[in-house]
Amino acid sequence: MTVAIATRLVALVASLVVASILVFVVVNLLPGDVATVMLGTNATPENVAALRHSLGLDQPLWLRYLQWAGGMLHGDFGTSVLSHTPVGPLILQKLTVSGPLALLAAAIALAVSVPTGVVAGVRYRRLSGAVLSALSLGGIAIPAFWAGLLLATVFAVKLRLFPAGGFIDWTEDPVAAARSLVLPAVALGLVQAAVLTRFIRSAIIDVQREDFIRTARAKGLTRWQALQRHGFRNAAIPVVTILGIQITSLLVGAIVIENVFVLPGLGRLLFQSVGNRDLIVVQDLVMLLTAVVLAVNFLVDLSYRLLDPRIRTAS
Amino acid sequence: MGCGTCSTPSSSSGCRRRAEVAESLLVEDLRVLVGAVEAVRGVSFELGAGSRTGLIGESGSGKTLTALALMGLLPDGLRAAGRVLYGGRDLLTLPDDELCALRGDRLAMVFQEPMSALNPVMRIGDQVAEPLMLHRRLGRRVALAEATRALMRVRIRDPEEKMRAYPHQLSGGQRQRAMIAMAMACAPAVLVADEPTTALDVTVQAGILRLLDELVEAEGTTLLLITHDLAVVASSCDRVLVMYGGKIVESGTVGQVFDRPRHPYTRALLDAIPPVDEDLPDRHLRAIPGSVPGLGRFPPGCPFRNRCPNADGKCAEMPPLAVLGDHSLACWHPVEAGI
Amino acid sequence: MRRLPPALVAGAFLVGLVVLVALVSLVWTPHDPDHVIVPDRFRGVGGGEYLLGTDQFGRDELSRLMAGARNTLLVGIVTVVIAIAAGVPVGALAAFYRGPLEEVAMRASDVLLAFPAILLAMLFAAVFRPGTLTAMAAIGIAFVPVFARVVRGAGLQVMQMDYVTAARTFGSRGWWIVARHLLPNVGSVLIVQATIAFAVAILAEAALSYLGLGTPPPTASWGRMLSDSQSYLYQSPLLALWPGMAIAFSVLGFNLLGDGLRDLLDPKLVERLPAQG
Numbered sequence: 030m031t032v033a034i035a036t037r038l039v040a041l042v043a044s045l046v047v048a049s050i051l052v053f054v055v056v057n058l059l060p061g062d063v064a065t066v067m068l069g070t071n072a073t074p075e076n077v078a079a080l081r082h083s084l085g086l087d088q089p090l091w092l093r094y095l096q097w098a099g100g101m102l103h104g105d106f107g108t109s110v111l112s113h114t115p116v117g118p119l120i121l122q123k124l125t126v127s128g129p130l131a132l133l134a135a136a137i138a139l140a141v142s143v144p145t146g147v148v149a150g151v152r153y154r155r156l157s158g159a160v161l162s163a164l165s166l167g168g169i170a171i172p173a174f175w176a177g178l179l180l181a182t183v184f185a186v187k188l189r190l191f192p193a194g195g196f197i198d199w200t201e202d203p204v205a206a207a208r209s210l211v212l213p214a215v216a217l218g219l220v221q222a223a224v225l226t227r228f229i230r231s232a233i234i235d236v237q238r239e240d241f242i243r244t245a246r247a248k249g250l251t252r253w254q255a256l257q258r259h260g261f262r263n264a265a266i267p268v269v270t271i272l273g274i275q276i277t278s279l280l281v282g283a284i285v286i287e288n289v290f291v292l293p294g295l296g297r298l299l300f301q302s303v304g305n306r307d308l309i310v311v312q313d314l315v316m317l318l319t320a321v322v323l324a325v326n327f328l329v330d331l332s333y334r335l336l337d338p339r340i341r342t343a344s
Numbered sequence: 345m346g347c348g349t350c351s352t353p354s355s356s357s358g359c360r361r362r363a364e365v366a367e368s369l370l371v372e373d374l375r376v377l378v379g380a381v382e383a384v385r386g387v388s389f390e391l392g393a394g395s396r397t398g399l400i401g402e403s404g405s406g407k408t409l410t411a412l413a414l415m416g417l418l419p420d421g422l423r424a425a426g427r428v429l430y431g432g433r434d435l436l437t438l439p440d441d442e443l444c445a446l447r448g449d450r451l452a453m454v455f456q457e458p459m460s461a462l463n464p465v466m467r468i469g470d471q472v473a474e475p476l477m478l479h480r481r482l483g484r485r486v487a488l489a490e491a492t493r494a495l496m497r498v499r500i501r502d503p504e505e506k507m508r509a510y511p512h513q514l515s516g517g518q519r520q521r522a523m524i525a526m527a528m529a530c531a532p533a534v535l536v537a538d539e540p541t542t543a544l545d546v547t548v549q550a551g552i553l554r555l556l557d558e559l560v561e562a563e564g565t566t567l568l569l570i571t572h573d574l575a576v577v578a579s580s581c582d583r584v585l586v587m588y589g590g591k592i593v594e595s596g597t598v599g600q601v602f603d604r605p606r607h608p609y610t611r612a613l614l615d616a617i618p619p620v621d622e623d624l625p626d627r628h629l630r631a632i633p634g635s636v637p638g639l640g641r642f643p644p645g646c647p648f649r650n651r652c653p654n655a656d657g658k659c660a661e662m663p664p665l666a667v668l669g670d671h672s673l674a675c676w677h678p679v680e681a682g683i
Numbered sequence: 684m685r686r687l688p689p690a691l692v693a694g695a696f697l698v699g700l701v702v703l704v705a706l707v708s709l710v711w712t713p714h715d716p717d718h719v720i721v722p723d724r725f726r727g728v729g730g731g732e733y734l735l736g737t738d739q740f741g742r743d744e745l746s747r748l749m750a751g752a753r754n755t756l757l758v759g760i761v762t763v764v765i766a767i768a769a770g771v772p773v774g775a776l777a778a779f780y781r782g783p784l785e786e787v788a789m790r791a792s793d794v795l796l797a798f799p800a801i802l803l804a805m806l807f808a809a810v811f812r813p814g815t816l817t818a819m820a821a822i823g824i825a826f827v828p829v830f831a832r833v834v835r836g837a838g839l840q841v842m843q844m845d846y847v848t849a850a851r852t853f854g855s856r857g858w859w860i861v862a863r864h865l866l867p868n869v870g871s872v873l874i875v876q877a878t879i880a881f882a883v884a885i886l887a888e889a890a891l892s893y894l895g896l897g898t899p900p901p902t903a904s905w906g907r908m909l910s911d912s913q914s915y916l917y918q919s920p921l922l923a924l925w926p927g928m929a930i931a932f933s934v935l936g937f938n939l940l941g942d943g944l945r946d947l948l949d950p951k952l953v954e955r956l957p958a959q960g
Contacts, residue, residue: 249448
């Protein structure tokens with residue numbers, strides 16, 4: 030078991046390295062480079078050369094990569110080309126918005142999808158189950174940002190219950206800050222819930238057909254008891270395996286939703302940096318998000334191995 | 345086995361559960377429908393208290409569905425009709441909570457595939473202890489101790505260690521023994537065993553059957569043993585029911601049916617067994633011509649018509665079950681006795 | 684004739700509708716989708732000649748929706764083609780040759796899987812110019828590992844089959860086996876995966892267009908129509924409804940189609956694909 034963890038840890042580190050190389054190569058692929066772009070019309074060869082030197086762009090590629098990678102490991106994320114502020118603290122500050130948003134959305138997604146998925150799975154032969162299944166099928170077709178737009182139209186513009194956009198810092202007005210997160214989290218969470226519901230429903234349907242459920246009922250357990258004591262644990266295994274993908278799509282959805290509601294989080298920062306071609310920030314953020322995805326997948330893989338005793342105890 | 349509430353073995357007269365009158369189980373005109381098609385077409389038999397009955401049939405005869413219908417464990421989409429009388433009540437119309445109280449406690453079942461019939465993510469000990477906690481209201485520690493004793497009685501070596509194991513860590517034979525321990529944990533009055541040895545190696549089969557024999561003997565449990573293997577029935581049972589095409593075609597004591605089979609199907613089954621002690625060159629292996637039709641594809645009237653050497657026009661009408669003492673038969677043209 | 688799964692019928696219907704609208708829009712729309720008539724802006728639904736109203740520039744909403752269907756289908760087709768062109772050979776070769784080639788291919792696809800389509804698209808948009816091509820390339824590349832894995836999984840199953848062993852005994856060359864045995868049999872899995880990928884591509888492209896990183900104006904694209912409508916929620920809230928519904932119906936159609944195809948084309952083979960990496 031520890032061998033399995035160790036090999037996966039090594040694979041994680043290797044993946045992180047390869048991903049970082051990929052990101053770095055893509056960003057620095059640009060023929061006309063950052064300096065030219067930044068200076069725009071003022072780009073005389075001397076100015077370009079000077080700026081390139083001050084940015085360290087005249088050094089060999091591999092050296093710049095190592096500087097960047099090494100810097101990140103020390104918490105130094107470079108300086109934004111646009112705002113001339115260090116990127117590290119910027120990221121931390123944006124995290125105070127994106128973190129709670131993602132967590133709230135995840136909580137909503139789980140709170141909605143687990144009961145819905147279970148009911149839809151248990152009652153899959155009945156009308157109520159079919160209705161829930163149809164609803165979830167419709168739900169996965171809805172773009173999260175459209176859901177956000179619709180919610181904003183109804184609850185912010187028409188009913189004026191929540192703000193349609195913007196964010197007041199936690200330190201200034203925590204209540205208002207929380208209220209700003211409600212609609213985006215609900216939009217994101219409900220769409221994720223639709224996807225999760227389908228998986229949970231399918232896992233519950235599959236598990237009900239298993240022989241050991243019949244054995245449990247033969248012992249005198251009711252259908253529901255058999256499902257609770259024997260079914261859930263088994264059904265959880267396939268659901269956990271897709272959690273990694275789900276968390277990834279939650280993060281991506283958060284990026285877009287932040288732009289719908291103009292929330293000053295990492296997603297908005299990324300979007301603005303793309304627009305401004307602030308390549309250092311883009312490079313850092315893409316790497317950061319990719320690292321989060323890889324780490325989450327690693328953890329999910331680990332927990333799936335812990336959950337299933339057949340894998341856990343295999344010699 | 346011993347019931348869980350007191351430490352007296354249940355075979356002693358002191359145990360109050362044993363003082364209950366042993367009941368017989370009566371099946372009347374049982375039908376199992378798959379959609380609109382009948383897979384079990386009017387089956388009737390009685391399992392006397394303490395009797396050991398074998399239910400023989402090939403795949404597609406409806407024997408497993410009959411067993412599942414008894415227990416109320418038919419898969420979704422299948423319905424049962426008819427009556428299953430036990431303890432003065434019809435099990436098919438019993439409300440769910442009463443049926444659940446009976447299952448595992450008075451009616452128990454052992455299944456064919458022990459690997460898939462056991463929960464792969466739950467330890468053996470917890471699974472065997474579960475019926476005790478459910479029906480005898482034992483606390484977990486007491487139930488686990490009792491379960492360990494149950495594993496010992498089914499002759500699993502190192503029971504304490506196996507209690508903490510998961511099903512995939514046991515051998516096929518051990519898993520089946522654990523399932524038997526689980527089924528017998530509350531000393532049920534009726535045990536239904538659906539092909540308990542079919543999925544096991546031949547060398548292991550004999551041991552399992554012997555175990556079943558002993559346990560059933562010790563507790564006076566009524567046994568319904570479902571199998572396609574005639575030898576198993578011959579060794580373990582007193583009475584036998586022969587099923588074909590969703591109907592019982594012959595029934596009687598093992599002696600009557602195996603020594604003097606009257607139904608052409610039974611006769612053909614016995615003939616198809618290759619002889620071990622006779623010289624082969626003189627005997628042809630006699631297979632039954634044709635093959636078992638699929639669900640709903642049996643001919644009207646006697647289901648064995650198409651493959652029967654004695655069949656004629658009369659067989660388009662289903663023969664009634666003629667009762668001759670212990671021996672019952674559903675055939676217009678039975679095999680002559682003595683041949 | 685076996686009864687077709689209802690999901691397949693419903694999905695085919697919806698997808699067929701979208702394709703039909705896109706094709707029709709090539710030759711006819713109620714109005715010119717790019718024609719700006721400022722005095723006609725923000726007409727409501729059923730306002731005479733404008734069935735679904737007009738947008739902030741007075742352009743007919745229905746016509747723009749129809750033209751948007753073209754864009755949607757184009758992006759879907761191109762991204763799936765890219766993903767298949769790169770992913771299928773990788774997966775097939777990995778399943779056939781096994782060994783270090785398979786190992787490297789699967790590790791590489793694992794890394795690529797860490798880049799969600801939208802993230803990759805934003806990266807590309809920052810480095811290259813944002814636009815339809817960049818978006819399609821990014822989404823297509825992001826899907827390559829999905830197809831590689833699916834084809835490898837199905838390919839592994841095919842390689843176990845007796846007819847492949849027989850072919851090898853006869854001395855059939857590698858590429859012959861791959862072309863004649865492996866690929867045709869992973870076809871059903873591939874089709875299902877392609878329809879699902881199509882649905883995801885539509886969503887991704889819509890998000891990118893919404894952010895302004897996809898199809899640039901004035902070309903009609905549903906995502907951009909949604910982002911435009913956001914500025915005018917007070918004047919004409921319904922403008923936020925139509926493009927979203929169009930996206931949802933298209934995605935629903937492809938998802939249903941994928942589910943239906945999976946039910947039709949031997950569910951047992953497709954379902955339990957090996958999930959290990």
